[in-house]
Amino acid sequence: xxxxxxxxxxxxxxxxxxxxxxxxxxxxVAQPEPRRVERRLSTSLALxxxxxxxxxxxxxxxxxxxxxxxxxxxxxxxxxxxxxDVLNLRFTADVGRVQxxxxxxxxxxxxxxxxxxxxxNLITSKLYALSFDYTYAGNVxxxxxxxxxxxxRMWGGLSRMNASYRLLIHRTLRTSxxxxxxxxxxxxxxxxxxxxNALSLEATTGRVEASLLxxxxxAGDVSLKAVTGGVAxxxxxxxxxxxxxxxxxxxxGGVDAHxxxxxxxxxxxTVNAETTTGSVxxxxxxxxxxxARIESxxxxxxxxxxxxxxxxxxxxxxxxxxxxxxGNFDLTxxxxxGSIRIDTGYTV
Numbered sequence: 001x002x003x004x005x006x007x008x009x010x011x012x013x014x015x016x017x018x019x020x021x022x023x024x025x026x027x028x029v030a031q032p033e034p035r036r037v038e039r040r041l042s043t044s045l046a047l048x049x050x051x052x053x054x055x056x057x058x059x060x061x062x063x064x065x066x067x068x069x070x071x072x073x074x075x076x077x078x079x080x081x082x083x084x085d086v087l088n089l090r091f092t093a094d095v096g097r098v099q100x101x102x103x104x105x106x107x108x109x110x111x112x113x114x115x116x117x118x119x120x121n122l123i124t125s126k127l128y129a130l131s132f133d134y135t136y137a138g139n140v141x142x143x144x145x146x147x148x149x150x151x152x153r154m155w156g157g158l159s160r161m162n163a164s165y166r167l168l169i170h171r172t173l174r175t176s177x178x179x180x181x182x183x184x185x186x187x188x189x190x191x192x193x194x195x196x197n198a199l200s201l202e203a204t205t206g207r208v209e210a211s212l213l214x215x216x217x218x219a220g221d222v223s224l225k226a227v228t229g230g231v232a233x234x235x236x237x238x239x240x241x242x243x244x245x246x247x248x249x250x251x252x253g254g255v256d257a258h259x260x261x262x263x264x265x266x267x268x269x270t271v272n273a274e275t276t277t278g279s280v281x282x283x284x285x286x287x288x289x290x291x292a293r294i295e296s297x298x299x300x301x302x303x304x305x306x307x308x309x310x311x312x313x314x315x316x317x318x319x320x321x322x323x324x325x326x327g328n329f330d331l332t333x334x335x336x337x338g339s340i341r342i343d344t345g346y347t348v
Contacts, residue, residue, distance in 0.1 A: 071117045076132040076145070078110040080170075084141050086197075087173040091180075092146040096163030098179055098186045102171040102194045110134070110143050111168040118161035128163070141173070176220070181206055185229075190216045198222075203229055212238055222246045232256040240267040240327070248273040254338075255280045257331075263288030265327025274334040279341065282333060287347045291323035296333040296340045303340045310346030320346040 004011055004018035017024055089110065091098065096116075105111060116127045127149065134143045149163055163184075169175055171191060176198040179186050185207040188199075192215030200223045201208045207230045212218070214237040221244055224231045230253045233246070237260060246269060248255045255273045259282075273280050286292055296303050296316045303315040311318045333340050 070127060071115075072127050073113070073115040074130070075114070076112045076130070077108045078134045078141065078143060080105075080107050080109055081136060081141070083139055084109060084136065085172060085174060086140045087143065087169065087175045087177075088140065089143045089167075089169070089175065090145070090178045091143075091165075091167055093163070093165060093180075093184065094147070094182045095149050095161070096147070096165055096181065096184045098165045098167065098181055098184065100167045100169070100177065100179060100186070100188045102169050102175075102189075102191055105168060105170045108168075109141060109170045109173065111166075112145060113166040113168075114147065114163075115165075116149065116161065116163045174219070177201075185209070187211075189213075192216065195219060196222070200225075202226070205229060208232070210234070212236065215239065217241060218244055220244060224248050226250040226253055228252045230254045230256070233258065235259040235261070237262055237264075240265060240269060243268045244270070246271045249275070250278060251276045252278060254278045257281070258283045259329065260285045261290045261327075261329070262286075263290060265290045268328050268330065271329060271331040272334075273331065275338060276336045277338060278335065279338045280333045280335050281341045281343075282331065283343045284329070284331070285345050286320065286329070289322070289326040290328070290346075291320050291325035292329040292331065292344070292346065293317075293319040293323050294331045294333065294342060294344065296342065298335045298338065298340060300337045301335055301339045303342070306341060306343040308342070308344050311344050315342075318342070318344065320344075322346065322348075 004021060004023055007018060007021040007023065011018060087110070112132060114130060129148045130145070132145045134141060147165065149161065171194055174195040174197050177196070178200045179202070181203045183205045184203065186201045186203055186209070188201060188210040190211060190213050192213065195217040196219065198220035199210065201210060202225045205228045206226065208224045208226050209232040210222070210224055211234040217239045219241045224233060225247070227250070229250060231248050231250045233248055233256070235258065244267070248257060248271070253275065255275050255278070257271065257273050273282065282294070284292060294317070305315055308318065311320050313319055
């Protein structure tokens with residue numbers, strides 16, 4: 001039997017009001033059921049805990065892994081093929097020292113030698129990724145190669161890593177060469193009789209140097225560039241088959257140009273040597289029927305002339321007493337902030 005919750009009187013079944021005090025007696029309102037807790041939060045928390053555990057295990061593995069010396073090297077070759085005398089070669093490396101040379105290779109037209117060493121707690125044994133592809137089209141050989149050392153740094157990497165690459169080219173090939181490095185240096189050496197149809201050496205951070213020795217034939221433009229680092233050109237009595245453009249450029253660093261030409265140029269060579277922050281140094285020795293004109297400019301800096309035998313004019317505009325002649329060097333030296341040093345000499 002129900003009772004009034006106000007006066008305690010007995011209530012008839014189904015009564016809406018108490019017969020004694022008149023208090024309204026209604027059906028009790030059902031309490032809402034507790035909402036089910038979302039599972040998404042618990043799932044995210046579980047994944048986060050798993051991630052923390054995995055990260056801790058990996059960190060512990062690197063901490064206790066023994067430091068060891070890694071030394072990996074390999075060679076890739078292009079076999080000799082009769083009647084092939086033209087080479088288009090492009091090589092790209094992210095880190096390392098690149099040496100390019102011309103030799104009398106036996107049974108090969110091109111050879112790439114790779115060496116990567118260093119100390120580290122390396123878990124993976126893959127130190128680099130190397131691609132080396134070549135194709136023939138008539139008498140023309142095209143080689144494209146790229147090396148990437150990022151795999152060695154993905155899982156702990158090598159500390160004090162040293163990567164070097166030696167690129168050898170058969171000296172009989174008329175070569176168009178393009179080499180790019182991200183961090184490192186590129187050094188090119190030549191020998192008499194080598195023919196360069198085109199030359200481009202470039203580094204983001206590092207030094208670029210080309211040594212073109214006596215008897216080398218230049219049949220196309222030359223470009224040496226660096227963003228942060230030095231650029232150097234050594235030109236010693238070359239054979240120039242057509243008028244060519246030589247670009248020497250660095251953003252932060254120095255540009256060095258050492259040019260010697262004794263007669264027989266017969267063509268005009270335009271040289272642009274430029275740096276944003278740094279010095280431009282020119283050493284020029286010409287004689288006979290080779291003339292030269294040197295134009296220099298700077299925004300903040302100076303022009304210094306160490307020697308000017310056989311040259312006349314002002315500091316910012318010099319020319320040899322025979323200019324123009326059968327073959328001429330037209331040189332433009334520029335720096336935004338830095339100095340320009342000129343050492344010139346012309347003899348009959």
